[in-house]
Amino acid sequence: MTSAIEPHKARRLYLLLRDQITSGRLPSGERLPGEPVLAAEHGLARVTVRRALDLLASEGLVHRRPGSGTFVQGPAGTRPVVGDLPNLLSGLIAMGRATGVRLLSFEYVAAPAAIAEALLLEPGERVQRSVRVRLIDGQPFSYLTTHVPERVGLSYSEADLAATPLLELMERSGIVADRGTQAIGATLAGPEVAEALDLEVGSALIDLTRVVFDPSGRGVEHLHALYRPDRYAFQMDLVRTGDAGERRWTPASARPTKPAHLSAKPASAKPETRPRPAALRRPAP
Numbered sequence: 424m425t426s427a428i429e430p431h432k433a434r435r436l437y438l439l440l441r442d443q444i445t446s447g448r449l450p451s452g453e454r455l456p457g458e459p460v461l462a463a464e465h466g467l468a469r470v471t472v473r474r475a476l477d478l479l480a481s482e483g484l485v486h487r488r489p490g491s492g493t494f495v496q497g498p499a500g501t502r503p504v505v506g507d508l509p510n511l512l513s514g515l516i517a518m519g520r521a522t523g524v525r526l527l528s529f530e531y532v533a534a535p536a537a538i539a540e541a542l543l544l545e546p547g548e549r550v551q552r553s554v555r556v557r558l559i560d561g562q563p564f565s566y567l568t569t570h571v572p573e574r575v576g577l578s579y580s581e582a583d584l585a586a587t588p589l590l591e592l593m594e595r596s597g598i599v600a601d602r603g604t605q606a607i608g609a610t611l612a613g614p615e616v617a618e619a620l621d622l623e624v625g626s627a628l629i630d631l632t633r634v635v636f637d638p639s640g641r642g643v644e645h646l647h648a649l650y651r652p653d654r655y656a657f658q659m660d661l662v663r664t665g666d667a668g669e670r671r672w673t674p675a676s677a678r679p680t681k682p683a684h685l686s687a688k689p690a691s692a693k694p695e696t697r698p699r700p701a702a703l704r705r706p707a708p
Contacts, residue, residue, distance in 0.1 A: 432467055433474035434623070440475065444484050444495055445653075455485065455493045482653075523558040526585040527619070531573060538570045541634045542642030550645075551576025553584055556619050563620045564654035570645040589644065598643055605633035607657065610649065620651055627652060 443449040456464070461472045476493055479485040487493045534542070534550045544550070550570040557565040569589060578596035579587075590600055610630040617624045629650040637643050660675040 430474070433471045433478070436461070436465055436467065436472065436475040437478040440479060441482075441484060444479070449495045451495050453495045454491075455495065457492060522564075523561070524585065525556040525558065525563075526581065527554040527556060529553045529581040529584060531576065534570065538645050541645050542570070542572060543640070544572060544642070549573040555584075559654065562654065564651045566616050566619050566649040568647045571643060572641075575643055593643060599637050600635050600643065601638040603633050603635040605631060607631050612649070616649055620649070622651065629655060629657075 440449070440455070449455070455461070455476075458469045458472045458476070461467070462469045465472070476485060476487065480487055480493075484496055485493050486496050530552055531549055532552050534544055534548060538544075538550060539548070542550070550572055553567075553569050555567045555569070556563050557567060571589075571593075575593060575596075575598060578598070579592040583592055593600065608630045610628050612620065612622050612624060612626045612628050614624050616622075616628070617626060620626075620628075629648075629652050631646070631648040631650065633644075633646045633648070634642055635644040635646070661672040662675045663670050664673045665671050
């Protein structure tokens with residue numbers, strides 16, 4: 424019975440220490456208490472503490488020095504990718520160039536009912552389905568399942584998609600991404616996604632669904648994206664608008680884009696406070 428509970432206890436200690444490290448409460452370079460001290464403090468077996476420290480070490484948050492102890496490294500590994508909500512479409516191609524991709528599957532299938540409805544497909548119209556994992560600094564941060572109408576998918580090859588962002592491929596073919604709708608929420612990683620993103624089953628993920636349309640109103644892409652929240656975040660700039668008594672938050676004009684090497688957070692910087700998904704929806708008029 425105890426052995427079945429210990430993994431949950433190890434994850435709880437891991438999450439507790441991880442939060443203290445990423446928030447800066449445990450600064451980089453600080454030595455953590457030894458395994459016996461942590462075990463006594465949290466009422467755990469030493470093997471459970473060791474498992475929690477192994478998880479932190481696998482993320483590059485601590486460094487274990489034999490004979491010296493375990494030291495905080497801080498989130499100095501993979502820097503999070505930041506998506507600008509008001510300019511998602513224009514930024515997707517740039518993000519594709521700044522990150523790597525691993526193509527897991529590429530096929531033509533009958534459109535599932537929900538996909539056909541979202542893309543406004545004709546009855547019987549097929550779709551191209553692809554699954555990709557996107558990486559930053561060699562580390563996976565997103566699991567992308569894309570459906571595009573067959574007429575769009577035939578304009579590029581599997582090899583093209585493995586090397587070039589999808590929106591760029593579509594634009595090369597004369598397809599214009601004019602507008603999109605999207606929903607952002609949260610979900611838990613299933614076994615397949617957890618393996619692809621190097622996570623434990625049940626880990627929390629950002630869940631995004633986006634449908635892109637051309638100027639005529641036809642759907643050209645349906646994207647279901649799952650993001651590691653420690654490696655990806657959404658950002659929106661807001662301004663206060665309206666008359667007295669009716670003032671509200673409204674998306675601000677786009678800021679000038681910085682080069683990737685300037686916009687990445689320094690490893691020593693404190694994590695930015697980001698709006699939760701529910702707060703990212705455009706305010707009602």
